[in-house]
Amino acid sequence: MKLLCSQKDLSQAINTVQRAVSQRTTMPILKGILLETSGDKLKLIGNDLELGIETYVDAQTIEEGSVIIDSKLFGEIVRKLPESYIHIESDEQNNITIKCEHSEFTLKGHSPVEYPQLPELDEGLLYDIEPQKLKDMIRQTVFAISQDETKPLLMGELFEIQGNSMSLVALDGYRLAISTSTIENTIGDISVIIPGKALMEINRTISGEEESMSMSFTQKHALFKLGSTRIITRLLEGEFINYKQIIPKDNSLVVTSSRRELQDSIERASLLAREGRNNLIKFSITDGLMIITSNSEVGNVYEEVNVTLEGGNLEIAFNSRYLLDSLKVLESEEMNMYFSSSVSPCVIKPADNPGYTYMLLPVRISSGS
Amino acid sequence: MKLLCSQKDLSQAINTVQRAVSQRTTMPILKGILLETSGDKLKLIGNDLELGIETYVDAQTIEEGSVIIDSKLFGEIVRKLPESYIHIESDEQNNITIKCEHSEFTLKGHSPVEYPQLPELDEGLLYDIEPQKLKDMIRQTVFAISQDETKPLLMGELFEIQGNSMSLVALDGYRLAISTSTIENTIGDISVIIPGKALMEINRTISGEEESMSMSFTQKHALFKLGSTRIITRLLEGEFINYKQIIPKDNSLVVTSSRRELQDSIERASLLAREGRNNLIKFSITDGLMIITSNSEVGNVYEEVNVTLEGGNLEIAFNSRYLLDSLKVLESEEMNMYFSSSVSPCVIKPADNPGYTYMLLPVRISSGS
Structure with missing residues (x-):
């Protein structure tokens, strides 16, 4: 195999296929990337047998062929080379030479013969x-x-x-x-x-x-x-x-609030919660005001968030991490929370995206806790 | 103690004094920050008995006093509060209340009585x-x-x-x-x-x-x-x-090169070197060309850097990490390396800063290695 390609393209392609290369595999060949000339392209494949990623870069093929090269080392070398053309060559013993401007690397590669094929998929129906x-x-x-x-x-x-x-x-x-x-x-x-x-x-x-x-x-x-x-x-x-079947249909209580304000308050409350049990934070909801509290041996926190509530007042508790996981990935300004009781799941929906639903179970709390 | 101060100022001040707070200390009080009113300022101190940092923020003091507050938790809370005014209050039992807009935290503090004083230093001669x-x-x-x-x-x-x-x-x-x-x-x-x-x-x-x-x-x-x-x-x-006494006076060989080019080449060479013994990279220096090589079981690297050399040719080897540590912190475009022999220290000086000297010992290599 003998070819020329651009450092920038190759570096990007290695980053892409490397995501499918496992460093923890017991099969040394799977720690490598397959390089294979394909007309005026160089094909790269990473494959951990569960996930395979294949991509192409423009290349000037001088001699056709293929080889397996250590993924980590190859990536580090190409990333450190100057933004120029890279000459890659492999011989019949799978010795690989990488040249770029004033640099020359020689590495031992593996034969591509035993490298697992990617499954064939019919690309007629996409x-x-x-x-x-x-x-x-x-x-x-x-x-x-x-x-x-x-x-x-x-x-x-x-x-x-x-x-x-x-x-x-x-x-x-x-x-x-x-x-x-x-x-x-x-x-x-x-x-x-x-x-x-x-x-x-x-x-x-x-x-x-x-x-x-x-x-x-x-x-x-x-x-x-x-x-x-x-x-x-x-x-x-x-x-x-x-x-x-799991998603509750009966949502008699609807709370509307600013997502950002709610997220900030829960984040602050969870500073104390995480030191306590189960990241527990408690909500006391009335029309106009949601009170969020959390207690642990190091101290207590009390937060107020302006909300509107349709339905009766509610006391409920959650693992703050499960709430934050969802609030953090939403972009909407306003959000709705749907409840039916303090022991039933809560459903969260961003106001601007009816296609998104997040449901989480409350944490049961005894009245004294 | 009772005071008001700005969230932004306080957050910055905590970041500063926290650098002197050890999380690994066996004395719980040293995991805290001392807060002390001081006229229209709030004084903060962190102290691990080796290093002490003291700083001040503008504050409106309502009631004088002082308290020790857990550094990590205090920092996290203040960082998460909105950019507004923070009200801090402590009572005689060192219970601390932090209020800001719709948030209220209550934490247990420590008495400042046992907190170590910072040493007094005469600030007459600065x-x-x-x-x-x-x-x-x-x-x-x-x-x-x-x-x-x-x-x-x-x-x-x-x-x-x-x-x-x-x-x-x-x-x-x-x-x-x-x-x-x-x-x-x-x-x-x-x-x-x-x-x-x-x-x-x-x-x-x-x-x-x-x-x-x-x-x-x-x-x-x-x-x-x-x-x-x-x-x-x-x-x-x-x-x-x-x-x-350690710095060699006899520097019969002087190599001048671009710092950036040399750093890039050594970084590439060290990709293979670090897998081998002692991060070893070898230099073969003649007038016009410095050849850098490194060999390990995974492969070899050969780098060329344009240099000028005054004095005779030289073969020498270094631990690449020790060289990179210095090249990375210099800003000069051009640098000089001074040698006397392959077993004597090398002295590095950036061309634009005569006040800086870096000296490192070579790695002895047998002629066969």
Whole structure:
């Protein structure tokens, strides 16, 4: 293999495919990136067997070929090289030479023969979505994914397409986040579970400047296409919880407040809460005023937030972290909270985005605590 | 105690004095900040018995008094409060109330009675120095301080004033950094050893926007005054190494190069070096060309840097980290390196700052390695 490409393009491409390279694998070849000439392009692939990312950079191919190069070292070297042209060459023993201006590196590579192939996906039927829209949907739900390895399905998000409506759903047993939006075309309904790690890497890969993005699904895999980058993830296999049943229909109490004011007050209250039990903060809600309190051995906090309340007064308590996780990812100025009782879930909706729902369970408190 | 002050001023003052508060102390009172009314000011002190920082903020004192408040929690609370006026009150049981707009915190404080006093220093004789100048001198030497607790004197820097010349000297047995500059006035000669931690905190406290700064010394302490902030540190007691004897006088070889190019090449070479032994990189210097190489089990690197050389050719090796530590803190475009042999120390001087000297020992290499 022998080729020339630009340092800037190559550095960016390595950053992209590196997201699928695991440093913790026991298979040394998976710590590498596949480099392969492909016409006037250089193809790069990172693959940890769950998630694979493939991308291309413009290159002048002098001699065709392919090689596996250590991902971390290759990334560090290319990042430190001057903004110029890089000459990459590999021989039959997979010795790799990287030259750029006054620098020359020689590294030992691996044979690409044993490198796992990315699964083939039919790209005939592609769902189109705005990249920024998908990025927002992931960001507003992914924190609610479970970290509990005994519940592997909850370590992913339900990815549902019905007509041209698309929903992402994450839940961990304490809270549930749903983001619903529209896709550009209608092909057929889909219901799959995508691992949290893949969603986070898709989120990072989308810069927000891309104009279009498309998706394709098989029984076992999902493909996300973004420009010349293809992200392929294995799906989690099984039946996702019937989340629609969980969301309370009876919401007799509706609280409306400024999101920013509420977030600031909860953040301050949680400074004391986190030192206590379960990040517990208590809410006492009347029309006009929400009082937030938290007590711990180091002190007490009392916060007032202006609200409007439809329905009767309410006393309720939450884990402050679960509330903040959601408030932090919303942009709306105004938000609504729906309650039915102090032991029933609370539903949060931003005023400007009816497609977003966050539900969380309260913490039961005895009247004396 | 009862007072009003601005959130912004108070938050900044807490950040300043917190630098002298240790979280690892076994004396709970030292995890606190002393708050004390002082006319139309609030005085704040942090003190870990080695380093003490005192500062003042404008305040409207309603009732005089003082209290110790947990530094970490107080800082977090004030940082999160809105940019408004903060009301602070403490009672005889040292219960503290902090109010700001719609927030109210109550915390348990400590009695200030047992809080250690800052040492009294005569402020009659003050040495004046430009704050930015002192900041640069610290930054360009402090990395060469020893981390070896068996050599406590080398964990500080020699602080020498002779006439109106001031030098900071740090050395750790492998390298030596000296920064010399002028102070504004001449009072008397001084030679003290200031702990590295104090120097780093002085460096952080100087924002670079201050107009003036002054210093005072006793047998046991040094005082640095910056606006309304006083930093007082204990001195390290003992005799500093006679560093002037160490610096080689015979420098028959002089290499001149671009600092930036040399730094970039060494940074790339060290990508492979750090995986090998002692961050070893080798230099082969002839007039016109410096060749930098490094070899490890993962690969080799070869770098060329344009240089001019006065004197004979030279082969020499260094720990790349020790070289980079110095190159990174210099701003000059051009730099000179002085050598006498491959086993003698190298002296580095930026072309635009004759007051700065960095000396480092080479790594001995056998001809075969």
